[in-house]
Amino acid sequence: MGVKRVSRRDVLNLVETIFFIDFLKGLSVTLRNMLRKPITTEYPAEKLTPPKRFRGAHGHFVWDGSEPDSLKAIERYMSYEKGKSRCVACYMCQTACPMPTLFRIEAVQMPDGSKKVVRFDMNLLNCMFCGLCVDACPVGCLTMTDLYELAGYSRRDAVLRVEKLERQGIDFKSRRGDEPDRIWSDDVHREKLWGKIEWSG
């Protein structure tokens, strides 16, 4: 989109003064836009489904048998339960986070020598939803979901415990898991909202 240069004169000429030219120009813009389809939505009555790669509230993918073979070896060293978080408590997410204190991660050693994650809390009040933690996770456990309605009645509501992270991860995978990984919902949906995008070059 080009930049439109606007030159302003301090004084209107005679014709502009008599015939309200500037007023009519402004009115024509208003009338033109009155006939256009609005691009806004009537939230909360109408809710958009964000694209899959939207950075909403976090979730944990669970150990459910669908892991890639490259991760299977971890099972020997971890005290995993089926359907529970596949986190290995490596702290990579916390290390990558610009606000590391929002994480509380704890793990213990079990009698058989394996490792068990006993705590994984995230305080989303301090989160800027940058996604660095997700990129850093070496086992693809941490994800960001399409959940964006995060308001609560107390500060405690903003803290995600591991159980909630697991629920959100399971829910996200079941609803959106098969979709291609992209930043738009889909081309038809996008064009309906914002028109056709002409890519340059």
Ligand code: SF4
């Ligand atoms: S999204 Fe960014 S700020 Fe939020 S927890 Fe992850 S790394 Fe930290």
Ligand code: SF4
């Ligand atoms: S980076 Fe992944 S595996 Fe490591 S502590 Fe964070 S969520 Fe767990």
